[in-house]
Amino acid sequence: xxxxxxxxxxxxxxxxxxxxxxxxxxxxxxxxxxxxxxxxxxxxxxxxxxxxxxxxxxxxxxxxxxxxxxxxxxxxxxxxxxxxxxxxxxxxxxxxxxxxxxxxxxxxxxxxxxxxxxxxxxxxxxxxxxxxxxxxxxxxxxxxxxxxxxxxxxxxxxxxxxxxxxxxxxxxxxxxxxxxxxxxxxxxxxxxxxxxxxxxxxxxxxxxxxxxxxxxxxxxxxxxxxxxxxxxxxxxxxxxxxxxxxxxxxxxxxxxxxxxxxxxxxxxxxxxxxx
Amino acid sequence: xxxxxxxxxxxxxxxxxxxxxxxxxxxxxxxxxxxxxxxxxxxxxxxxxxxxxxxxxxxxxxxxxxxxxxxxxxxxxxxxxxxxxxxxxxxxxxxxxxxxxxxxxxxxxxxxxxxxxxxxxxxxxxxxxxxxxxxxxxxxxxxxxxxxxxxxxxxxxxxxxxxxxxxxxxxxx
Numbered sequence: 001x002x003x004x005x006x007x008x009x010x011x012x013x014x015x016x017x018x019x020x021x022x023x024x025x026x027x028x029x030x031x032x033x034x035x036x037x038x039x040x041x042x043x044x045x046x047x048x049x050x051x052x053x054x055x056x057x058x059x060x061x062x063x064x065x066x067x068x069x070x071x072x073x074x075x076x077x078x079x080x081x082x083x084x085x086x087x088x089x090x091x092x093x094x095x096x097x098x099x100x101x102x103x104x105x106x107x108x109x110x111x112x113x114x115x116x117x118x119x120x121x122x123x124x125x126x127x128x129x130x131x132x133x134x135x136x137x138x139x140x141x142x143x144x145x146x147x148x149x150x151x152x153x154x155x156x157x158x159x160x161x162x163x164x165x166x167x168x169x170x171x172x173x174x175x176x177x178x179x180x181x182x183x184x185x186x187x188x189x190x191x192x193x194x195x196x197x198x199x200x201x202x203x204x205x206x207x208x209x210x211x212x213x214x215x216x217x218x219x220x221x222x223x224x225x226x227x228x229x230x231x232x233x234x235x236x237x238x239x240x241x242x243x244x245x246x247x248x249x250x251x252x253x254x255x256x257x258x259x260x261x262x263x264x265x266x267x268x269x270x271x272x273x274x275x
Numbered sequence: 276x277x278x279x280x281x282x283x284x285x286x287x288x289x290x291x292x293x294x295x296x297x298x299x300x301x302x303x304x305x306x307x308x309x310x311x312x313x314x315x316x317x318x319x320x321x322x323x324x325x326x327x328x329x330x331x332x333x334x335x336x337x338x339x340x341x342x343x344x345x346x347x348x349x350x351x352x353x354x355x356x357x358x359x360x361x362x363x364x365x366x367x368x369x370x371x372x373x374x375x376x377x378x379x380x381x382x383x384x385x386x387x388x389x390x391x392x393x394x395x396x397x398x399x400x401x402x403x404x405x406x407x408x409x410x411x412x413x414x415x416x417x418x419x420x421x422x423x424x425x426x427x428x429x430x431x432x433x434x435x436x437x438x439x440x441x442x443x444x445x446x447x448x
């Protein structure tokens with residue numbers, strides 16, 4: 001017994017150190033293996049609340065930028081409304097449009113936490129499962145893509161930013177429809193790389209890159225950015241296109257969560273094939 | 276005694292909030308400069324009093340790391356680095372012991388042992404902390420060049436912030 005006490009007196013700190021480090025590494029590895037329910041993240045109640053309070057306190061200083069982006073967004077929406085304003089008298093009361101049924105709806109949310117210089121960046125927004133935000137939904141803003149919802153609590157959600165080493169988003173060249181995967185190499189918050197586009201495709205600098213719509217995460221045709229420079233993957237027959245993003249990740253204030261009404265159908269089809 | 280605990284607790288809260296709310300969002304959006312992560316929370320561990328029990332330092336380091344992880348969305352990474360920082364603290368203190376030795380009642384501050392001593396002390400621990408942090412984050416040494424670049428850049432920036440804090444508040448204990 002005496003020896004045991006002596007042992008702990010001598011090595012107790014080291015043993016505690018090893019135990020704590022093991023706990024840490026279990027957390028790291030569990031998280032990386034895609035554990036669904038990780039409680040330690042910024043969508044949890046207390047950290048979400050604290051981030052929101054801080055964001056509220058500093059919002060004043062960001063207001064001019066916010067006002068600009070809202071004004072731009074309003075202008076765009078107004079442009080889309082022009083038939084409604086001119087032809088109001090022609091509106092019928094009960095038209096059930098069976099050709100263009102609503103597929104997407106959008107939930108607006110405020111960004112309360114954001115980072116751009118980590119290897120995997122996350123954004124915290126102030127809408128959660130109480131507002132029907134679910135993991136896997138796309139997030140956009142008025143300029144372009146923002147990310148994909150990773151986890152939700154009742155009132156907050158953690159969004160995996162596009163600026164993440166794990167991002168792979170299906171994107172297409174608007175002009176000719178060639179599509180590939182958009183990835184981030186953690187160098188700059190302004191650029192991503194569009195890979196997997198075959199070399200016989202005709203690409204010029206300045207081509208618009210849009211979402212391909214091949215997944216239910218983002219609607220088709222959302223502007224992502226423009227081709228900044230054309231490179232080649234060495235030893236392969238694919239381009240490596242540097243794309244300048246239209247989204248300013250350093251200055252995110254308001255975003256929209258994309259709700260796809262057909263997602264359950266698409267997912268069940270995909271699952272049926274996998275099974 | 277109560278005063279000492281209170282001071283350390285308030286410092287914990289203040290530096291922690293500064294880290295996760297202000298410095299987390301502080302990014303220079305230029306090539307290379309955007310690698311900078313300003314990390315000052317190890318200062319909480321650095322400034323704990325001399326006579327603190329080593330295992331308590333470890334536990335405090337673990338709690339601090341987990342709290343930082345909650346805001347950085349990186350479960351375990353900051354905790355692992357901070358626990359290591361807490362573990363090596365007594366060894367670093369031993370290693371750079373000034374000629375007169377330490378007084379048990381003191382805290383390892385600039386005020387007590389001079390700015391040159393403190394800068395050495397903070398620099399060693401911060402360098403280890405940042406290198407370990409970025410290595411665990413990458414989880415492989417394949418990106419060793421990137422890890423080293425990040426470590427050096429972040430070290431310089433974080434050190435400036437730590438020294439500004441020390442000159443501004445000049446804590447005695």
